[in-house]
Amino acid sequence: MAAEPRDITGADDLVRGLWRENPVFVQVLGMCPVLAVTNSAVNGLTMGLATLFVLVLSNTLVSLLRDYIPRQVRIATFILIIATFVTVVDYLIQAFSLELHRSLGAFISLIVVNCLILSRAEAFASRHGPLRSIMDGLGMGLGFTLALLCMGAVREILGNGSLFGVAVLPSAFQPWIVMVLPGGGFFTLGAWLLLINFRKQQRAKTLAVPVEQP
Amino acid sequence: MSDDSLWTIFINATLVNNFVLAYFLGICPFLGVSSKMSTATRMGAAVTFVMLVASLSAYGINALLEWLGAPYLRLISYIVVIASAVQFVEMFVKKMSPTLFRALGIFLPLITTNCAILGLALFQTNRGYNLLQCLVFAAGAGAGFTLALVLMAGIREKLALAQLSDIVQGTAISLMVAGILSLAFMGFAGLGAA
């Protein structure tokens, strides 16, 4: 096995997924659940945690088995492993709370086609040791959950005047119903991406100025 | 067994609860392939075909699993079947039209991770559609997906010629447009209801 570079610590693997390489806002992966289940903050949080769970477990198993998976069938085996853990999460959620399971519906099963998990298995877990893969899974999963929370919170506050079911805006506030409708999902994500692009542009400007000077 | 009429199911899947604009399934190809009209129509056709095949297979597999009493294998079997169906369609397209195959490029294998296909299989199982209802559902879903894709492609082709601020270009503006399309499609609510 190749020696792991000492200067990249587990902490970096963890933090990377949170912001710098955030799966939703930077890599733009796993869009479907981001839009579909974020019409309330609690749905977004549950979906995020479920995805985190699957991501960490599948990263771990893929990493442990990485020397035994031939290149030609690697995608097929990754998908098999991911589908297994999604089924596991599905039954665990049912056992934990049937109501929660019913409000998320088929979207729990759809975690299996979340490009994020496959992409991490392919890009990271199949090339690094289990400990780093767990860290990577945690980081990406937390970043994903964070993104879902941002989306869910904005949509719920503006569209329903509440957060996690608790009213946070005065009752005189007329909710922007569109925010909890599918259109609102698109708008909210577009708005977040706009914000991030804007910030990126600002930072690029402040960094570029010294270079442009003759 | 659902007692929705075939017409209701078709209209529902195509317009009222459009897979992309209402259920958010198939966003990745929707954002990725919709920049050109030609690729959009072809992708739509490929997805519709895969959906029909997948719907049929999912119905059969579900019947088998119910008989065996192993519902927990449902997700894995669906995924395996979808992956094989895509593989099959890829070989078919390669044989029938090599130019189309090259035009579609990476997008065909990407259909495997297309939530729309798996979503289709899961929805039809949850709603207990019979065989004919499944096929009509798949046809409607494919038609709806193609419709959304084509509309998006038309708009994006025009947008490419417009003057847009830097921060808005790319995914952000596509999402805004998709939001407006989604709102427009809400006008179909209640259409075809019994």
Add this chain to the structure above:
Amino acid sequence: MKTVDIIASDRQSGLAWPMYRALVGIGIICALLIVGVFLYTAPQIERNRAELLDRAILRVLPGAAEVRRFELEQPVYAAFDAAGELLGVALQAHAMGYQDTVRILYGYDPQRQIIVGIQVLESRETPGLGDKIEHDEHFLQNFAALDVHLSADGQSLAHPIELVKPGQKTQAWQIDAISGATISSAAVAGMLRKSAEYWVPQLYNMRVEFTPQAEADDGS
């Protein structure tokens, strides 16, 4: 052994074996994981289901001391009070709502020939809009005494259940829609209408058969 070495040695010994080994081996691990978790969670899931159903039955037929399940074309649940008197019969109905399938449990009292309440079991309607069918007090009041008495021949309802615009309810068999959630309320009204059309005559005509468990045991 690195994957590279495996494939290199494949070239000499034949490519197929490691692929089959990997797929089958991983397939077995996955199958064991799934079956294991399934068996482990199955009892709890069953308990959850039963608890959810019991709570729903109590919600639509309050005061029930005993509930007995009758297997007709679909299961119906007869609820009896502490004295063994029939409180009512609860059964499920479902239909396509705005977003996805809506499933409800409703209670029918054959003595007074009314529907006494509904409880939404499953709904993925839009939060704040369609999901009002679950919480809106005014909407739920519609079902506190929904008239479903039979016509003279006892084979069908005298007046089919009807959905009317919000605030326009004049008759006991009508349901006020929720403004802003027309499709979801229409789904509930529609499924009740269809289900009541089919079941209420049957349930009314077989109401003497609904006896508590104790009576049934004594009788036989």
